Amino acid sequence: MSFVSCAEMLAAARSQGISLAEAVLRSDLAESRLTEEKSRADMRALWHVMQATSRDYCPAQRSRSGLSGGDAAKVEQAAAAGLLFGGEYLSAVTAEALKTAECNACMKRIVAAPTAGSCGVLPAVLLPLARAGEATDEEICDALYVAAGFGQVIAARATLAGAEGGCQAEVGAASAMAAAALCSLKGGSAEQCAAAAAMALGNLLGLVCDPVAGLVEVPCIKRNVVGAVNAVACANMALAGVDYAIPCDEVIDAMGRVGAQLSPDLRETGMGGLAATPTGQAIAQRLADEG
Ligand code: SF4
Numbered sequence: 001m002s003f004v005s006c007a008e009m010l011a012a013a014r015s016q017g018i019s020l021a022e023a024v025l026r027s028d029l030a031e032s033r034l035t036e037e038k039s040r041a042d043m044r045a046l047w048h049v050m051q052a053t054s055r056d057y058c059p060a061q062r063s064r065s066g067l068s069g070g071d072a073a074k075v076e077q078a079a080a081a082g083l084l085f086g087g088e089y090l091s092a093v094t095a096e097a098l099k100t101a102e103c104n105a106c107m108k109r110i111v112a113a114p115t116a117g118s119c120g121v122l123p124a125v126l127l128p129l130a131r132a133g134e135a136t137d138e139e140i141c142d143a144l145y146v147a148a149g150f151g152q153v154i155a156a157r158a159t160l161a162g163a164e165g166g167c168q169a170e171v172g173a174a175s176a177m178a179a180a181a182l183c184s185l186k187g188g189s190a191e192q193c194a195a196a197a198a199m200a201l202g203n204l205l206g207l208v209c210d211p212v213a214g215l216v217e218v219p220c221i222k223r224n225v226v227g228a229v230n231a232v233a234c235a236n237m238a239l240a241g242v243d244y245a246i247p248c249d250e251v252i253d254a255m256g257r258v259g260a261q262l263s264p265d266l267r268e269t270g271m272g273g274l275a276a277t278p279t280g281q282a283i284a285q286r287l288a289d290e291g
Pocket of ligand 1: 117118161162163166167168170171208209210211215216217219220221223268
């Protein structure tokens with residue numbers, strides 16, 4: 001894919017009279033030289049991995065550090081008992097984001113979409129829809145092309161790496177991708193998808209990368225939930241016709257600039273933010289002592 005701006009991506013769809021998903025697919029084919037059949041098969045395979053990660057989630061499994069595991073099952077149990085706010089979909093989104101991110105901490109297979117640290121966001125918003133029969137595999141794959149289009153523009157204009165741009169570049173980007181994907185799934189226009197992505201990234205602007213003990217566990221796993229829930233809220237706003245004052249490309253540029261302004265302590269070094277709290281430091285010390 002070669003889009004360097006959302007404006008260009010939207011214009012490509014408009015000028016050819018095709019959907020945003022189709023525009024991203026065609027651009028990808030032009031660059032990768034894959035056949036459409038192969039590209040779609042690859043996308044389906046990624047979707048199948050997302051499904052398998054959730055299906056194979058093991059509530060009893062813990063990460064090597066002992067910091068992660070079992071939380072998604074707690075959310076599912078509480079939801080089944082009617083204890084949670086937000087209805088079935090929001091509970092499922094929360095549980096799925098935790099599941100995939102916990103699986104990542106437990107070294108299981110995930111799809112880095114766009115990164116391993118933010119791998120829970122996209123599947124979290126899509127899996128409950130597929131499970132409820134509200135979206136077919138083909139529709140989900142189209143939504144994943146839309147997500148990929150926005151992710152690619154973010155990578156081209158700013159960064160997707162926490163070490164470069166902080167967590168706004170990982171969970172923020174994943175949230176923008178998920179918001180656009182959801183918006184497209186509900187038949188939102190290309191402009192609405194861009195507004196959803198802009199809102200989602202704008203809402204997480206400035207989010208720092210501060211993994212405790214340098215592990216992609218605390219605060220990463222719970223931030224995947226925030227990225228997913230933010231995506232749902234932003235997709236809903238965009239679908240309702242709520243606009244965002246700042247165009248998506250400008251939000252992405254702002255994210256890149258904010259990332260460059262972040263202290264190195266707040267860019268995946270595990271030295272600032274939550275990693276620098278007394279408890280964060282104590283956890284890091286304990287893990288170092290345990291070897
Ligand atoms: S805090 Fe850092 S390591 Fe964790 S998900 Fe965010 S960017 Fe990735």
